[in-house]
Amino acid sequence: MKSFCVLTAVVISATTLLGQDTAGVGTLNGIVTDSSRNPVAGARVCVESTARCAVTGEKGAFRITEVRSGNYRLEVIAAGQLPIFSEAVSVRAGLEGSVEVSLPDLGTVKQTVTVSDSAFTAQEEVKTSNFLVQRYEIFKAAGAQQDVSRYIQTLPGVATGTEDFRNDLIVRGGSPLENLFLVDNVEIPNINNFANFAAAGGTTSILDADLIRDVTFLTGGFPAPFINRTSSVLQIAQREGSREAFSGRVSLGSAGVGLILEGPLRKDRGSWVFSGKRSFLDAFTKDIGLGGVPVNYNFNTKALYDLSPRDRVWLVNFTGVDSIRLGATDTQREADPDRDPELDLLDIRYEGWRTATGVNWQRLFGTRGVGLLGLSHSEASVSQSFKDLLKFGLSAASVPELIAATPILFRENSREGETTIKYDLTGYLPLVEKIQVGGSFKTFRIRYNTEQPFGQDSPYSAIQNVNPFFLRQNLLAYQTGAYLQSTRNLTPRLNLTWGGRFDHYQVIEKSRFSPRLGLSYRLTEKLSLRSSYGIYYQQPLFLVIETFPQNRGLNPIRANHYVAGVSYALRPTVRFTFEAYQKDYSNYPASTQFPSFSLANAGDTFAVADLLLPYTSGGRGRVRGVEFFLEKRFRERWYGQTNVAFSRTRHAGLDGILRPGTYDYPVIFNLVGGYQINSKWDLSTRFVYLSGKPYTPFDENLSSQQNRGVFDLNRVNGMRAPDYLRLDVRVDRTFTVRGKPLLLFVGVQNATDRRNIAQAAWDRQRNEVRFNRQLGIFPLIGLDWKL
CATH class of the missing domain: 2.60.40.1120 (Carboxypeptidase-like, regulatory domain)
Structure with missing residues (x-):
């Protein structure tokens, strides 16, 4: 505070x-x-x-x-x-x-x-489950904190994860690990700060919302060019820098202090733009009540140059550097019923960085087509350690001495690198109308130095210290992929997209073919019917594959998508859609030790060790749902969107019992919008409702005997937390300071101060169940000033 x-x-x-x-x-x-x-x-x-x-x-x-x-x-x-x-x-x-x-x-x-919206929302080959988000929606949305992932959480069928401070994307009941991120044709494994190799989310995005032009989000039945993910595709297009003159701006807000610089390249032949941000809480305190303070730096760069009227190249880079220390200190804390007391028993240290660089060359072939050649490299490094100050029963005169004497339970000092070269060609032929063909070659250079010397106290196990491991592995692997896709009008009203892709996963020695099919039928100028089908494959995480030898035998995860719906343009800026869908999962990694556990129920955590188990490809699942969506674009002073989704998510481990999945939210409702009061004042708000999240209760007798949480495996995901509700509000005011515009914004997250439940935990200080709560009312304030 x-x-x-x-x-x-x-x-x-x-x-x-x-x-x-x-x-x-x-x-x-x-x-x-x-x-x-x-x-x-x-x-x-x-x-x-x-x-x-x-x-x-x-x-x-x-x-x-x-x-x-x-x-x-x-x-x-x-x-x-x-x-x-x-x-x-x-x-x-x-x-x-x-x-x-x-x-x-x-x-x-x-x-x-x-x-109209239909012309801007997606290419004609994308038949279903597509959403276009403009920059202003992310930049000014209440509760989004200018984070693209947090805004995407308000779209149909997307849920927040276990904690409000994380920005995981849970799409139609799928794990956060199932989402693909593309920025200016560069694939990025994780676009967030404080990320690890066993999750796809984090705390905040490393991308500057002010550099975003628009975002395309695909949640099901997406076409053949998209690779190696089973739930969604998030495509982000960044804007150009100014081609007219050098300019800059500064910002100050909850994400830190930021600077944007931009300008032209060689007489209107191109432009460049640079963004840098740094958190600043560490300038005021060394402990925000968690035993430390997060520190992060983010840098975004884009340079674009027109080689000729038909040739364009652009270079992009995204970099995030972060560190934090959490856990016990010598400082006496004020009583706080919402603070997790488990932190006083731990010592957690994290340092990490991730970067992605890509160069693309686009060539126009007159009116016949366009080719896009891309070369990119991403690299990420994570160094972290975890100590349990209670486990070994040690004592010391001070907390620093106790930390020094306590052995490390989990340690990681690893790096993952990925280099991709790909080519995509789109052509327009008389008989086929539109044909797309492309291929990619990926190489992975990975160095794992990870250990869990004393094993893990898994809540699924009545026995302590299971699955010790020492992973020292240097890995060189590759993946290849190719696709072919055609889109044409069968009749003046009926449009067909068909195609498929072939992928080879060298590290697990598996190859797969994935057919894709989409249809749209235009009943009237405003009303159309749409459907899509596809098979999607995804290789399990490299870290999961390499931790235990038997995991090398895992198969690619498979998901079959079936989507059908209707789209109706009420007005040029107003669209209504209804969709019904089904996803059938198979070959999901399932624990060989804990028959009820499937990796499909994990992925929104900082606790990497929870996912590192011996697996076999015996998990299966099914998600069914319907979604209603109404959106209005920015015109006549206001914009907004509302949606409601009804779904049912079930997953099974090796025991074959389909149970509610961890990400089973039967009802999700969102209401998001903004209103421009006049040229100086803007107001935005967001309301979200989620059905209570499933959780597994503890076996309280066994947990009390061992003073740690041990699940009651007869009731896996058999309980539900109370429903989740949150209201966010933001007000923007534009001033002029010395002839330059200054935007001041003030907001409140969780304005009603509702104490939503995050998760059930075992309180080892009191030896009893405790329900950790989400963040209460939280003020946000910031400014943006052009230099």
Whole structure:
């Protein structure tokens, strides 16, 4: 709390510098392209309801200056064509906005049209379960903390994990390990701070939301180009830097202090943008009540250059560095009923970094197609240790002496590296209409130095100290993949996408073919029926495969997707969808020691050791559900989306008994929206409801005898926590300071202060069950100022 008081004082001090409050004007930079991604030259672009216009140059670029702050549609008139209208774009005083307008096939346009949501949401080969998220939704959303993953948690069928401070994506009952992350055509294993090799989430994203252009999220039945994941695909496109002039901005908020710099490259041939952020709580305190304070640095870079009108290259890098210490200290703490007392019995130390760099070359082949060659490398390092100060019954004069005397229970000093080269070609042929073909080659260089010398006190085992291991492994492995896909109109109303991909997983010596199929039928101009089917495979984690020799015999996890639904465009900016789906899992890693445990029920944890067990591919599962979704894009001052999902998730281990999965949330409801009161004030809010999460109760007699949590295996996931509810609110105020715009925002997370249950735990100090609670009411404040 001390840190937030200091931050509040900093922000209040900054506001005393405010000068005259004016609405001001901004600038719009943009590019107009056709359906084949070729630049459209000579097109007239006007800001609707104003006299501000510009004509696109040879590269399709335009610049419109002195636009009053507000929300506008752009009217685009290409030579010899009727007008096309874009979605609403936001203009902020003193800032240069960036927008890319992709026009439909102009030859098919017979009347003045508005480019509606369906034109922007997904490519025609994506038939179902697709969502497009704009930058402003992430940047200004209440409760999202400008974190792309936290905003995605509000989309249909997506649930939060065990803890509010984690940003795991649980998609349609699937484990967080089943999601694919792509940023500007670069695959990143984990886009978050404080990540490990046995999870796909973390605490906050390493990506700067202000550099994001838009996000495409696919939750089922996705097409053949996407590799090695069984639940979802998160595609993030970053914006360009300014092609006009050098500029910068600073930000201050809960995520830390940040700086963005950007500018042109060689006379409008390209641009660059750089973002750097650092947490700052350690500047005010060395302990936030957890035995330490998190420290993290994040860096994002993008440079783009047009080699010719048909050739474009871009380079991106994303880097996160973080460290934290948690556990006991000599400091006397005030009584806090919401603090986990287990921390006073532990010593946990973590240091890590992850980075990904990619270079891409895009080549346009006239109107016939486009090729994309990508080369990328990602690397991650984790160094962590875990000590239990109670387990060995040691005593010492001080906590530091006790920590020094206590043996390490789990230690890791490991690194994973992945290099990928891939090529994707999209062509337009007379008979096939659209054909996509591509392939990839991945090499993995991995160094594991991990040990659990005393074994683990697994809650699934009545016996302590199970599964000791010492893993010293240098591994060189590879994966290859290729796909072919065709999309065509069978009739004027019926569109078919069919294809498949082939993947070879060298480390487990398995190959798999995955067919994909999608259909869409347009009943009217606004109403369409959609369906998709596919088989999806995913290799188990390398760390799981290498920890125990028998795990080398694991098969790729398999998931069959069946999706059908309807999409209805009520208005150009309003869309309603309904979908029903089923996912059938097989070959999921299942514990050979604990017959009720499947890896499908894990993945949203910092406790890596909980997942490192001997496995066989005997797990299976099934998820069924329906989703209702209504969204309105930013126009007429407000935007929002609401959704409700009903589902049933069941998984079985080697005992073959289908039980509620750990991520079985029968009902999920979200309501998210924002309202622009005027050019100075914005309001946003979010409400989320989740049915209570399943959990396994403890065998209290056995747990009390051993003073540790031991599950009652007759009631695996047989209990449910109370329902989860949360309300978040945020208010934005724009000022002008010395002629520059300053955005100040204030928010409250969990405004009702509801004490949601995180999980059941065994309190070893009192030798009884304890229910850990989620974060209560939590204030957020920050600012963003252009230099």
